[in-house]
Amino acid sequence: MRILISNPPWFFPIGSPKAMARRMGIRAGSRWPYTTRISRGYFPFPFNMAYADAYLKGRGIDSTLRDSILHLEEYQDFFEFSSAYDYIAMETSAASRENDCYVAKKLSKKSKIILVGMHATAFADELIKSEEIFAVLKGEYEKSLYDCVTKGEAGVYEFDEWENIDDASFPTRDETVYRYRTPRHPLAVNIWGSRGCPYKCSFCYVTCFHEKNRYRPHSPERVGREIESVLRRLPKINYIYFDDDTFNIGDKRIREISKIMKGFGLLWGAMCRVDTCNLETFKIMKENGCWEIKVGIESGSQRILDDIINKSLNLENAKKTIIELKKMGLRVHGSYMYGFPTETPEEVEMTRKVMHELRCNSNQYSHLGLLSGTPLWKEFERIHKREPSSEESDGVLLKGRK
Numbered sequence: 001m002r003i004l005i006s007n008p009p010w011f012f013p014i015g016s017p018k019a020m021a022r023r024m025g026i027r028a029g030s031r032w033p034y035t036t037r038i039s040r041g042y043f044p045f046p047f048n049m050a051y052a053d054a055y056l057k058g059r060g061i062d063s064t065l066r067d068s069i070l071h072l073e074e075y076q077d078f079f080e081f082s083s084a085y086d087y088i089a090m091e092t093s094a095a096s097r098e099n100d101c102y103v104a105k106k107l108s109k110k111s112k113i114i115l116v117g118m119h120a121t122a123f124a125d126e127l128i129k130s131e132e133i134f135a136v137l138k139g140e141y142e143k144s145l146y147d148c149v150t151k152g153e154a155g156v157y158e159f160d161e162w163e164n165i166d167d168a169s170f171p172t173r174d175e176t177v178y179r180y181r182t183p184r185h186p187l188a189v190n191i192w193g194s195r196g197c198p199y200k201c202s203f204c205y206v207t208c209f210h211e212k213n214r215y216r217p218h219s220p221e222r223v224g225r226e227i228e229s230v231l232r233r234l235p236k237i238n239y240i241y242f243d244d245d246t247f248n249i250g251d252k253r254i255r256e257i258s259k260i261m262k263g264f265g266l267l268w269g270a271m272c273r274v275d276t277c278n279l280e281t282f283k284i285m286k287e288n289g290c291w292e293i294k295v296g297i298e299s300g301s302q303r304i305l306d307d308i309i310n311k312s313l314n315l316e317n318a319k320k321t322i323i324e325l326k327k328m329g330l331r332v333h334g335s336y337m338y339g340f341p342t343e344t345p346e347e348v349e350m351t352r353k354v355m356h357e358l359r360c361n362s363n364q365y366s367h368l369g370l371l372s373g374t375p376l377w378k379e380f381e382r383i384h385k386r387e388p389s390s391e392e393s394d395g396v397l398l399k400g401r402k
Contacts (some may be wrong), residue, residue, distance in 0.1 A: 003056060003063045003149055004085040004111075005049045008103045010238045011038075018074055025096050026115065029180075029204060031245070032369045032395030034306070043070045044329035045190040048116070048140055049091065050171030055142035058169050061149065065172055070179055079106055087112045087134070087149050088139070092119040092271035094372040094393035101130075108132035114148060116141045119133045122373025125154045139209055140195065142168070159211035165195055166222040170229055176350050177234055182269075183362075184292075189230050190299045193223050193257065197245035199273075201298075202375035203337070203368060206245055215249065220256040227264060239291075242270035248277045248285075248293075255284050262288040269293060269331075274321040275313060282325055291353060292331035292361070295322070299340065300350035308340050310375070315354075323359050335358035337395075339368035341379060344391050369395025 010025035011018060012035065027033045029044030049065050056063035058155075064085070068078050082088055086276045092146045097119055104113050112134035115127055124136040137144045137157045144157040161167050173189070182188035194217040196210040207213055218226075229235055240261065245268035250252050254277055261268055269292040282293075297318060298304070298311055305311040325332055336355055338348050357364055370388040372379045380388050 001062065001149065002085045003061055003083055003145075004088045005053050005056075005063060005065045005145075006078075006082065006088055007049060007091045008100065009078050010059075010099045011075070014099045014102050015075055017076075018072060024069070025099070026073070027093050027096050028067065028091040032187065032366065032371065033095045033393070034152050034366070034369060034395040038072070041074070041181070042183060043067075043180050044235050045177070046091070047171060047190075047192055047243075048142075048233075049089075050173065051140070051385045052089070052116075052145050052167060053144040053172040053320065054169040056146055056149075057172070059146060059148070067176075070176070072296060075103075075106075078103075083110045083336075084348045085111050086111075087114055089114040089116050089137075089145055089231045093362060093389050094122075094388065095369060095395070097389055097393075098140075102194055104130075104132050108375065112154075114145065114151075115139070116145070117347040118209055119372040121209050122377075124159050126288070128154075128156050132298075139211060139323065147322050161211055161214065162216065165216045167217055172227050173234065177230075177238060182239065182241045182286055185241070186271075187236050187268075188239035189234065189237045190241050190243045191226060191230075192244055193218050193225070193242045193247055194249070198249070198376075199246065199312055200310055201297075202379075203340075203371065204374065205371045208373035214350040215246075215247065217253060218335050220253060220260055223257055224260040224263075233262065233280065235302065238266055240264070240266055242268070244271055246276060248272040251277050251281045254281050258285045259281065262292070267291040273313070274325075277323070279324055282330065283328055286328050286330050290330065292333060293325070293334040294335060296324075296335045297354065297358075298325040298337050299343075299347065300336075300352070300354035301343070301347040302319045304340050304343060304347055308376075319354070319358060322360065331361040332358075333362045333364070334358060335364045335366075337368045338365050340378075341376065341383070343360075366395050369393050 008030035011021035012023040023035045024038045028046035053065040114135045121138045141160040143160045196207045197214040198215040272293045
């Protein structure tokens with residue numbers, strides 16, 4: 001029995017040869033799948049795929065991870081390669097759903113198709129009705145994928161999450177990791193120090209991808225062991241990036257991780273909130289090698305933050321904290337969006353003013369992409385009496401630097 005865990009090609013027009021394509025899509029590993037020009041630039045590390053592949057391999061399953069988007073693989077080459085596999089687990093997203101349907105129909109002629117990822121989680125009960133689909137797995141899927149392929153039973157598999165994520169295998173990483181470039185750091189490795197997030201931002205995938213919105217942190221010791229394993233096998237790595245949904249939750253734990261990081265002698269960065277640890281903890285992070293943090297400010301309108309996206313963030317306090325972080329010498333990358341429901345032109349301008357006022361070292365300014373099953377997705381359905389289109393789910397980066 002051979003298993004393929006795949007992030008299939010995604011070009012525009014769908015099915016076209018790369019030479020004729022106008023754009024490409026970024027899917028697995030991205031919190032907001034989006035389309036972009038065809039390039040060999042930024043590619044997010046596909047954590048869920050890598051964890052699942054490692055889990056299967058550790059139990060004697062012949063599993064292969066194939067990230068076709070990283071390799072800019074042609075559709076036809078992917079179809080030919082995939083034909084040798086009994087089961088194919090396919091990552092999905094709202095923005096790529098027409099493309100994913102096209103791919104699944106092609107692959108289902110020779111293999112059993114298992115859908116995974118954000119869109120599969122939100123719409124499992126609908127997707128399983130398609131004759132091309134063998135199974136749909138909800139949420140993080142290393143354990144449910146193993147159950148599916150060993151039992152050989154079709155259907156929807158419910159959430160099967162780790163209670164203690166320290167029990168999870170280290171994700172599959174080989175020299176391909178060198179191609180998952182983190183902006184400004186071409187030889188970086190991405191790490192999860194936790195899974196999930198306790199916050200309930202209405203635009204965010206974690207509200208439906210993790211059962212009951214659960215947040216589960218790794219112990220500092222487990223974080224250290226994983227990084228040590230990576231550096232031993234991949235010695236070119238010179239930067240560590242914690243790509244958690246929210247890294248800096250809990251002062252004591254983050255200070256312990258920071259001290260462990262100092263022992264590796266490498267610069268590192270993390271995806272953070274500005275209000276989940278105190279300034280002293282940020283200072284300890286900086287003293288122990290933290291070079292940059294990324295923070296989601298999202299909007300310059302407190303109304304949008306409170307009433308529309310449920311960010312639970314005091315904008316004025318956030319601005320003061322960012323100013324202090326920059327004084328410490330931490331680089332700050334600010335993430336902003338526009339296109340929220342009921343957002344006025346004046347509120348869009350307020351966001352631009354905050355970007356200008358804070359002058360973060362780098363910024364990302366994206367159009368809101370409606371993600372499957374999130375509160376904003378459901379609100380769109382309520383108002384418009386239809387689901388968002390692929391274009392309305394595209395979190396395309398319009399301005400700024402990653």
